[in-house]
Amino acid sequence: MITQLSATTTSRIVSELLEHSGSSGASRVLTLVIPTDAEGLEEALSAAHGASRDHPCRVVAVVRPPAPGSEESHGQGHEDADAAGHLDAEIRVGHDAGAGETLVLRPWGQAAEHTDTLVVPFLLPDVPVVVWWPTEAPPVPSQDPLGRLGTTRITNTPAQPDPDRALRALAPVSVAGDIDLAWTRITLWRAMVVTTLDAVLRSRGVEGITITGEPENSSVSLMATWLGLRLGVEVRRLDEDGFRGIATITAHTAQGDIVIARHDHERVTITRPGAQPRVVTMARREPITTLNEELRRLTPDLVYHEVLTAFCQEGAHEQS
Secondary structure, eight states: EEEEEEEEOHHHHHHHHHHHHHHHSSOOOEEEEEOOTTHHHHHHHHHHHHHHSOOOOEEEEOOOOOOOSSSSOOOTTTOOOSEEEEEEEEOOOOGGSSSEEEEEEEEGGGGOOOOHHHHHHHHHTOOEEEOOOOOOOOSSSGGGGTGGOEEEEEEEEGGSHHHHHHHHHHHGGGGEEEEEHHHTTTTTHHHHHHHHHHHHHHTTTTEEEEEETTTTHHHHHHHHHHHHHHHOOEEEEEEEEOOOOOEEEEEEEEEEEEEEESSSSSSSEEEOSOOOOEEEEEOOOOOHHHHHHHHOOSOOHHHHHHHHHHHHHHHHHHHO
């Protein structure tokens, strides 16, 4: 069920929310705050609602207002008001809200200048606050008004037009509690590399690595940096136009190449010297899966920050 409120106040929203949901969220394990625009709202909520089935939460989406005078400024749920700024809202419960309740806040005018004060009344007590930017992120997430509310801040550079550049901009300002879904997307790839190369790694038999994949892909960049750090060998990166994500990871050894290659959306193929290729299940990671993983963690990822530091150093070396 969706209840729309026009030119409303936070106190009225709280009253309506209690009337619809009954409790103050005692069964919720976190508050998930999602700054987004109108275009990306429903896709972001779909991922959040899917993840909420494993992590019951209150979702608070804050929709950035469109440019003044644009057609979107007169979209659904917006009511012109004499005040310099006002707040429209939606309350979603039941099948429209996943395993929790969802608030969609649409601030207009001056109300959009202080989104943190709009969100605070809806934060659940005594549970973590997670802020997730599904597309565009602020220059310094930890210093953003909404970002300061979060114990965990999740960005998503793979959803940006130039993911690699976006990650390079975020890397120098990243602090404990920040994480990017470019890293979460390669969790299974990292596990696959460790499992596949375990024996040859123990004998120090890897002479070099070649990784191929989508150009300017931030997940490919992080994977290449992680491989270099963990294996202590030269990692060569090659672009494969028209491919999404990581295409192949090849370990060069004295006995021949060991190749892990994306076979299709659900599987990878592992080829060893002198053996028939073996197909292993490893599905591509979708927004629900990656968000779900980060909501399960909610602690600083020390390995990620180690890799991000090395990634920054690589970028500085390339520019010098």
